[in-house]
Amino acid sequence: MPSPLDSIDRRILDELQSDGRITNQELSERVGLSPSPCLRRLKQLEGEGVITRYVALVDPETVGLGVTAFVRVRLDQQDDRHLEAFETAIMQFPEVMECYLMTGEADYQLRLLVPSLGTFEDFLRNRLTRIEGVSQVTTSFALRPVVYRTKIPV
Template sequence: MPNLKLDRIDRKILALLQENGRQPNNELADQVGLSPSPCLRRVKALEEAGVISRYVALVDPASVDLPVNIFVSVGLDRQIEERIDAFEAAVMERPEVLECYLMSGDADYLLRVVVPDLASYERFLKEHLTRIPGVAGIRSSFALKQVRYRTALPLGHLPG
């Protein structure tokens, strides 16, 4: 990825696109104080540099019957390359797993899983997660209420 120096206008473009990725270029240009052509060039440069990796639609989980959000801590029996690779490959195949992080501390991995109900989570555990080679321990924490959810990264720390 090329080393792209972000200025004030680039940061403003990123902030606005994180809030509304479907914003028309002419509106975006107006909000950042550019004409449409230079604004579009900047957006393309941000995409080509990998700063903007993709555009997505955020779907409300409850509206598609996925109200249960579980954070799952997973411990492996050994932290060796073959166990790590097998675990990561297995969770990549599971659509219920929205996020997976290799962790430091007590757990080896932290997963965020969404399912329609507790029975679905039980099936996911029994039929998939517990069958991954090397899984030695699983601790599940059920989210009772979503207090805050954001996808926009905070950009205030960037210079300029």
């Protein structure tokens, strides 16, 4: 289990979430530490799993993925076997950007990125609804993003 985060750890996380390519020198200056202790804290945050990875954020539209679909999926049974089968299958689809096991009317909520409505229809008809146990699918399409954050509040 990670050790408790103090205010410097939180500032490190805040800075890195704004710019994951920041140099250790610049990071240390922004959080008020000298470079060596800053690097030690950074390595500790990585080692404890607080920082899980570094990524580049890509604008979906610029790579031809202009359609965002939110899909709610109901299974005909919610036992461990059916949940595991669905989750194993859904992880194989690169269009699925997020998948959450839910409470309420749907068992799962998905966020997909696809190039077109035709591509979505193909995904729906030929892959999603063919997963064993899928009994109902409801889809909403995003018109435009209003808030999109990758930076979590620390």
